[in-house]
Every structure is written in C-alpha cells, then in structure tokens.
Amino acid sequence: MMDFPPGLSALSDRYDVVLCDVWGVIHNGVASFPEACEALTKWGQEKGPVVLISNSPRPSADVVAQLDSLSVPRSAWSGFVTSGDATRALLKANAPGKVWKVGPARDDVLYDGIDLTAAGCEDADFISCTGLYEDEKEVPEDYRDRLKVAADRGLLFICANPDRVVQRGDRLIFCAGALADLYESLGGKVVMAGKPYGAIYDLALAEAERLLGRPVDRDRVLCVGDGVITDVKGAHDQKLACLFIAKGIHGEKAIGPDGKLNPDAVLALLEAEQVGATHAVGDLVW
Incomplete structure (x- = not known):
C-alpha cells in the first residue's frame, strides 16, 4: 500500500541510499528548488549517500556545471550518473x-x-x-x-x-x-539508455556501493522522481522502493484545486500506467 509521508525525514529509518531524479525534483531547468535541495543535504548529512540519476543525454561530469549554475548545492548529492x-x-x-x-x-x-x-x-x-x-x-x-x-x-x-x-x-x-x-x-x-531501463540503475547502484564502501541492500534503496513512465516505472521494474513527487510533470493530474496532493488522483495516475509507488508527496521536502 502506498503511503503519503510528510517529508523525506519520515523515511530515514527505512532506507540507506537515495537515488534521486534531477529535473522536476530539484530544479525546473530555470531555478533550483531550495526545500528539495535542503532535504537531500540533510539526508546526506544524517543518513547516507544521495546519487543523482538523470536522463540527461550528456555525461554526468558535463552536467555538474548546469547544477552549479542553477544553485543546486554540492552538499545535496554525493554521486551522479546520467543517461549520457x-x-x-x-x-x-x-x-x-x-x-x-x-x-x-x-x-x-x-x-x-x-x-x-x-x-x-x-x-x-x-x-x-x-x-x-x-x-x-x-x-x-x-x-x-x-x-x-x-x-x-x-x-x-x-x-x-x-x-x-x-x-x-x-x-x-x-x-x-x-x-x-x-x-x-x-x-x-x-x-x-536511461530510465526506466536497467543499464542506468546498474550504474547508480554501483556508484552507491562505492560511496557506502559495502554492498547495497536493495531493500534499503529509495528512488525519488516525478516521472511516472521513467522514474516510477524504473523503480517498479527494478523492484526498488519509490517516492513519487506528484507536483512535477504530472501536477495538473495529481494535485487538487487547493494545491494539495490528491491521493485518489495519484493512485489513478499510477494505475493507468500499471505501476506502483511506495510513497508519494507533493514536493520533496525534509
């Protein structure tokens, strides 16, 4: 059953590693989302590594400059893999x-x-x-x-x-x-090459193992993303837990007129693509 936690901190006892989508979760291509960046920074400080997993078509080393230009702090991530x-x-x-x-x-x-x-x-x-x-x-x-x-x-x-x-x-x-x-x-x-397909998850999990200095327990890996057919499906197919960020590209369908998460709409959105998420929130916050 999917649950609706108040923020990432509510999940900190269940997971060791976060594999986090980039565009739509921590920035929108124009500006970064400060609360999302703060949440990932706190995870890294208090819990474990954050590996950014992006469908950017460029190599990860080349995308870092873009994150810097959008004021995504280096403290918000420990590793980075891309579709590129x-x-x-x-x-x-x-x-x-x-x-x-x-x-x-x-x-x-x-x-x-x-x-x-x-x-x-x-x-x-x-x-x-x-x-x-x-x-x-x-x-x-x-x-x-x-x-x-x-x-x-x-x-x-x-x-x-x-x-x-x-x-x-x-x-x-x-x-x-x-x-x-x-x-x-x-x-x-x-x-x-990228999400929801397996090759990019193999790279991300290998990076997580390098950062942890030990094998990854897949039951304690949390994927975070806003794309149903990329992020959620990728986690679903890899049998990894997923935190769905509903205010991303699907916000018009998942958010009610009051601006709050609509649980029934989220469930319907995921069921339409025959995938499931473990958790869902509106925005990524701590």
Missing part, C-alpha cells in the same frame, strides 16, 4: 561508423573520444538522439519525414534521453523519448 553515461557505452559498441546525431550542439560532448563520423539520415549507419535540435521551437512531427527515411533503411535509434517531455520553467518541452516513440511507430528499432 549509459549512452556512451552503446555508442562505443557501434564505433567506428557514421552516426546521424539528432540533438542540439550543446550535447556534442557525448561523442568526445569515440570514433564516429557525422552523417545524415540517408547515409548514416545508426542514429543517436539526445533531443530535438531546437526544442523551444520544434515538435516531433517536424522529424517525421527524415525518421521515415531512416526507419525504411533499418537504422538503429539510440535514445540518450527516454523522457518524452520535461518542464522548463512553466513550459513542457519535448525530449528525445518523444522522437523515439515516433520512430517506433514508423517501424524503427529503438534502444533506450
């Missing part, structure tokens, strides 16, 4: 070769040191997608014709960010997962 980290392993498995890189130039660090040549949909060996080229202006349908060419050629589509949308300020922005959905609908084959 998992993607690099998939890219290396397909190198050397020609890749159609779909995504903004800021994500090109993902390809550093890997023997790949940029190509288009007509002559690439495979696709690597980190997002839309201009996610403030474009929508997935803008890519249909090019993706159809690639799908007809049988190209593998490596998705570096399984998120379909993300909240940037007060807007929802399309992510690489939305393009992956479209590619699959066209008959293309997709491989996902």
Whole structure:
C-alpha cells in the first residue's frame, strides 16, 4: 500500500541510499528548488549517500556545471550518473561508423573520444538522439519525414534521453523519448539508455556501493522522481522502493484545486500506467 509521508525525514529509518531524479525534483531547468535541495543535504548529512540519476543525454561530469549554475548545492548529492553515461557505452559498441546525431550542439560532448563520423539520415549507419535540435521551437512531427527515411533503411535509434517531455520553467518541452516513440511507430528499432531501463540503475547502484564502501541492500534503496513512465516505472521494474513527487510533470493530474496532493488522483495516475509507488508527496521536502 502506498503511503503519503510528510517529508523525506519520515523515511530515514527505512532506507540507506537515495537515488534521486534531477529535473522536476530539484530544479525546473530555470531555478533550483531550495526545500528539495535542503532535504537531500540533510539526508546526506544524517543518513547516507544521495546519487543523482538523470536522463540527461550528456555525461554526468558535463552536467555538474548546469547544477552549479542553477544553485543546486554540492552538499545535496554525493554521486551522479546520467543517461549520457549509459549512452556512451552503446555508442562505443557501434564505433567506428557514421552516426546521424539528432540533438542540439550543446550535447556534442557525448561523442568526445569515440570514433564516429557525422552523417545524415540517408547515409548514416545508426542514429543517436539526445533531443530535438531546437526544442523551444520544434515538435516531433517536424522529424517525421527524415525518421521515415531512416526507419525504411533499418537504422538503429539510440535514445540518450527516454523522457518524452520535461518542464522548463512553466513550459513542457519535448525530449528525445518523444522522437523515439515516433520512430517506433514508423517501424524503427529503438534502444533506450536511461530510465526506466536497467543499464542506468546498474550504474547508480554501483556508484552507491562505492560511496557506502559495502554492498547495497536493495531493500534499503529509495528512488525519488516525478516521472511516472521513467522514474516510477524504473523503480517498479527494478523492484526498488519509490517516492513519487506528484507536483512535477504530472501536477495538473495529481494535485487538487487547493494545491494539495490528491491521493485518489495519484493512485489513478499510477494505475493507468500499471505501476506502483511506495510513497508519494507533493514536493520533496525534509
């Protein structure tokens, strides 16, 4: 049965490690959430390690600067793994070769040191997608014709960010997962690197073991996230406990007109995706 704790401190006797989502939980792409950062800082000081687990398509070392710029304190986390980290392993498995890189130039660090040549949909060996080229202006349908060419050629589509949308300020922005959905609908084959798929959890748990200095008891690992089909499903599939942050991207469905968590709506939201969470709160607080 899912419960609704007042905050993270109410769970501190049940778990040793937190694997925490980033975008939507501790920042919205424009500013950090001070109470969430404070809660994670207190967990790290009083309980154990916090490993950030993000569907960012860039390597974790490259995303730290973004967290710093959004005033996410270093004290709020002890380790960091990204979908980009998992993607690099998939890219290396397909190198050397020609890749159609779909995504903004800021994500090109993902390809550093890997023997790949940029190509288009007509002559690439495979696709690597980190997002839309201009996610403030474009929508997935803008890519249909090019993706159809690639799908007809049988190209593998490596998705570096399984998120379909993300909240940037007060807007929802399309992510690489939305393009992956479209590619699959066209008959293309997709491989996902991040949540809810297993590779990124293997990296996160290995990082937790390194920080703890001992094997992780999976029954004492708490996943925190706001995405039902990424964070909650990932924890559910890995048989890990999950704290669902309901005011994230699903806030319109999970929060009542009074601004408070609506337990019945949360249950309905999770049941619609056939997943369950162990706990749920509105915002991450201590």
